[in-house]
Structure formats: C-alpha cells, structure tokens
Amino acid sequence: MSPRAVVSIVVGAVFGFFLTASGLGDYRTIHEGLLLRDPYIYLMMAATVGTAWLGIQLLRRRGSTVLGGPLVLPRHPVRRSTVFGAALFGVAFGVGATCPGITVAMLATGGLWGAPVLAGIFGGLWLRGVTASMTRRAQ
C-alpha cells in the first residue's frame, strides 16, 4: 500500500469517527438544526472551518506539502453550475437531513434508511455524468 493510500485511509477513518460520534447519523440532529431549533450543527461547522482555516494559514507559511509538492489551495470562481447544483443539493439536504458522508454514519449506527439514500446518491452521480455528456455533445 502506498504512503498516499495509508494517509488517506487513516485520515478518512478519523473523519468518519468524528462525523459519526457527533451524532449526525441521527436524522433529528440535522433536522433540528435546519429548523433553527438546535445550534449544534452550526457550532460544529464553525469549529471545523475555524480549526481548518487556522491550520491552512500555517500550511501557507510552509508553502509545501509532505507528499504532494507545493501547496495549491482551491480557488475557483463561482459558476452557474455551482449555484444550481448547490440549490438542488440543498433541497435534498433539507428533506433528507443527511448528506453523502453522513449516510455512512447513519448506516454504521444501525440506521438502515441510509441505504436507499446512498443508493440514490450513486444514481444521481451517474445521472449527472450522463446529462453533462449529452449537453457537451449537443454543443
């Protein structure tokens, strides 16, 4: 197994652990947040982004990464597809109160209803690929 694979699997495991231990796999956690009744998801998100932002500032000073060469951070402009896609994602996020990572937390803690959502996610990823190819061919 390559060093990149080892790092990915270890960090993925830590990520999955915290995501699940935060209780987000329970529909009620996100639903209550989206109903603006419980601030947990917003506080957690702020703590996540704040910590990561601080870490990234340190990485910027260093300038290079351990296995990936010079640090390159994403800085893409806003496109129409970003907004339309995010809006559609937001509708699903609002109705289902889950997301692509949290379906795993749901399933791991015995929430079998995460399975149809995850199956649908694979279907949606595939369908977007098909429609994007059709659009490219039509142009």
Added chain:
Amino acid sequence: MTDVLPDQLPWWVAGPGIGLCVVAMYGVLNVKLGVSGGWLQVMNLGTGRPVTEAWRIWFNTGLVGGALLAAALGTGSAAAGYGDLGAAVGQALLLPLLVVVGIAMGYGARWAGGCTSGHGISGCSAGSPESLAATATFFSVAVAVTLLLHLLTGGAV
C-alpha cells in the same frame, strides 16, 4: 459493543477533530477532502471506468471504518427510524422518497463540484469563492425547504 462514547460528542471536540482532517489532507497530500467525489471514484471502479483519484477510494474506505469504530464504541444508534419524516410519510412512501432524495443529492453534488464536506468544510476553510457560494446556497435552501415542510405539514415534519 461498549459504551465508551457519549451519544453525541460536544461540538467543540467533533468540530476541531474534523477540521484537523481537512488540514492533514491539504498538508500531506495537497488535496481537498470530500466525500461525494469518493463515491464517484468508487462508482468508476465498480463500472470499469478509469479511477482518476485513487486516494478518494481509500479515504472513503477509512470513513466507513471510522464510522463503524464510533458505532462500536457506543455512539447513539440511528436505528429508531427516520424521525418525523418517517412518521409523517409512512414506511411505504419513505423508501422511494429517500431514493429520490439521494438522486437529487448525488446529482446536485456533482453539478456543484462538491458537497457538504468538499465545499462546506474543505473549500470554505481555504476561502474558495466557489465553495463559499455553494455552501451559502445549499444551507439557505435547506433551511427554507425544512421550514416550508414544517409549515405545510402543520408541524409534523
């Protein structure tokens, strides 16, 4: 199964823990952590298409392992059902509804170039305008949809 963990870690523990994962992926591999892109690579692997970012498959594999570990250590079970939504629509309708929710989520994530983790956490932390716009959009739409559903169902959902 042991009950080492509480049902829910405090936000000031879980949040920084996830934030450090974002930093680790940028600082070691120079990549933007994200989950839906990983599912796309898993789908490519399963359908014989080229896998362009193998690290994503390993990351999602780790994600599953970490989630199972947290569950084994006693994180609260999500087995009780699907909350108010499940109670309101009933089991027969819940299954197709959740498949449609998943399809919209996968389609939207690929269309937008990321989801709650890729845009909402990793991209926003790096100050990417695209991620800031995507996150503002999906969170505001999700809150609006949830409040509207709550209103239309008389508070049932």
